[in-house]
Amino acid sequence: MIDPMLPGALNPKPLPPLINPDAPSTPAKELFARKSTPFPGPPRSIGGDFGGCLAGAVSLPMTGPTWQVMRPSRNRNWGNPQLIRFIERLATNAKKVGWSGLLVGDMSQARGGPMLSEHTSHQIGLDVDIWFTPMPDRDQSRDEREFSSATDVVAADLRDVDPEVWTLKHTALIRTAAQDPIVVRVLVNAAIKKALCREAGAGRTWLYKVRPWYGHAEHFHVQIACPADSTECKPPAPPLPRDGCDSELDFWFKESTLHPLPSKPKPALTLGGLPPACKQIVKAP
Ligand SMILES: [Zn+2]
Numbered sequence: 001m002i003d004p005m006l007p008g009a010l011n012p013k014p015l016p017p018l019i020n021p022d023a024p025s026t027p028a029k030e031l032f033a034r035k036s037t038p039f040p041g042p043p044r045s046i047g048g049d050f051g052g053c054l055a056g057a058v059s060l061p062m063t064g065p066t067w068q069v070m071r072p073s074r075n076r077n078w079g080n081p082q083l084i085r086f087i088e089r090l091a092t093n094a095k096k097v098g099w100s101g102l103l104v105g106d107m108s109q110a111r112g113g114p115m116l117s118e119h120t121s122h123q124i125g126l127d128v129d130i131w132f133t134p135m136p137d138r139d140q141s142r143d144e145r146e147f148s149s150a151t152d153v154v155a156a157d158l159r160d161v162d163p164e165v166w167t168l169k170h171t172a173l174i175r176t177a178a179q180d181p182i183v184v185r186v187l188v189n190a191a192i193k194k195a196l197c198r199e200a201g202a203g204r205t206w207l208y209k210v211r212p213w214y215g216h217a218e219h220f221h222v223q224i225a226c227p228a229d230s231t232e233c234k235p236p237a238p239p240l241p242r243d244g245c246d247s248e249l250d251f252w253f254k255e256s257t258l259h260p261l262p263s264k265p266k267p268a269l270t271l272g273g274l275p276p277a278c279k280q281i282v283k284a285p
Helices: 028-032 081-096 142-147 168-179 190-199 205-209 247-253 277-283
Strands: 044-048 051-055 067-069 102-104 127-131 183-188 210-212 219-224
Touching (some): 051 277, 067 081, 081 102, 081 219, 168 190, 168 205, 183 190
Antiparallel strands (some): 102 127, 183 219
């Protein structure tokens, strides 16, 4: 798994041109990574978690009243307009539960699609990573945004959160995200899910949406629903109607899950593996 929090660069070098961009074997991520501007027209989130793209993307401003975009050199602060509105709303609502502001990690590329860093989802402009580091009360420099590291909230043995860094405000932040009606799924490290189960109290329906996943110890991942006007959008399977706090968690604390053996890399996705509309979107100037 590639660390999604890898540092950026102050003067990112443009990617070299592809020798044979039209070859059917060209990985789609190489094509999408070379498009730094959105495909014009109405917003369309096309495809799903494991293959798709985005038209009519808009960018989240680098700095808002209650958020700051991190790793700006990646140019991944693009999304469906619905995602932009959700992030603005979350930043405001999080402030009400004591969270100083959002540090925003990866959203999508300007035309969505697979990313060079093997980040599998985030292809259709409906996903955002939010850091567990609270926003400082000053506008961070470009240098800080590219190189400062995110706070890992999981204990060294991976079996619970780290009590030195985890706070009830983290719980309130994740609950605030999950309670937004547009959110369909929140992914966190299993140690965090365990802490949320413990700290959730009586109203627990929001926990259904919060699912354990590998990594996600320095950030959580939020996915919003397919917008009604994105008819080519494939929604993820709906969450099971239970909080997932019982034996379902056991799998995640097995030794083989905590320390998985390296798996064989999957062959890179090509345009042939994406919805046909994505070819036109990535090939357009
Ligand atoms: Zn993510």
